[in-house]
Amino acid sequence: MRADAKKNYDQLLAAARDVVTEQGADASLRDIARKAGVGLGTLYRHFVTREGLLETLLRTRFDELKAAAGELERSSAPDGALVSWLRDLVACANDYRGVIASMVAAIEDEDSALHESCVTMKAAGTRLLTRAQQQGLARSDIDGTDLFALVGALAWVGDQPALAPRADHLFDVIAGSVLTDRSSTPAR
Template identity: 75%
Template sequence: MRADAKKNRDRLLAVAGAVITEQGAEASLRDIARRADMGLATLLRHFPTREALLDALLRTNFDELTARAGELEQSSSPEDALVSWLRDCVACAHEYRGVTALMTAALEDPESALHASCVTMRAAGTGLLARAQAAGAARTDIDGTDLFALVAALAWLGDQPSLAPRADHLLDVVASAILTGAGKGDAGGGPEGGAAVGPARS
């Protein structure tokens, strides 16, 4: 890529990040181009679709979450690693308002520009969940898809002005519900406080 083209691409990404944070994932591409002092055609040359633009914005964050899962696996207990990653993932999904719906749809659409990075991120969380389940620290009646759905739901709560003040508290509630009695005071998962039987699925 020529230096001027790279400069334009970087400028578009910086402006897009600010606009999407402000207006949400459905922000006008024309408005992004205008604020970057470029034409829409220039934006579309670099990012032919909205999903391609979002993928470029989010891929770094998703890669960091994948790497973070590996770090937590080495440095933290299974339950602490899972809850820490859950918090990081919710924060990432909440960074750009409204992006969770696109992420959820992308998981089911191999043609989506977001598909590969979303699948990789979900797999990282599934690995931490499976590790915690194997250690008896997390309930086993949920899988990686369930975990991703909880991330999306918690990020959505943070997007709602009337509910946002409760988002952190509800994340604590969800994290407590995922964990079993091993490593924390109260059990969760099975009918009598134990974990229900069933392996995690990606």
């Protein structure tokens, strides 16, 4: 990539991070281009679709979540690892308001630019859940899809101004419902 194209690409990603954080997953592509100091055509040359831009933004964060799950799997108690990872995933979803709908759709759509990143990240969380279940520390009647749905619900709560102050409390309620014994693992 030429130096000027690389500069535009980096500016677009930085601007997209800011604008999507502020406006949510349906942020104006025109606002992103404007904030990056480039034309809309330049944005479309780098990112043909909104989903492609979101995938690029989220891929790094999902890769971090996947790596964190692996580290937690090796270094933490199964229940604590699961709760810590869930908290990080909910925080990621809240950083990019409205992205949960895109993530859920991408898991089902193999042609989606987000599909591989979402499936890999979800699988990492499922491994943490399975590990906790094998130790008798998490309910055995839920799976990774249920866990992902609960994260979606918590992200939605965080997106609602009237409910956002309750988000931490509701996270603790849900974490307490997923785990079978919360006496040894504080959620915070």
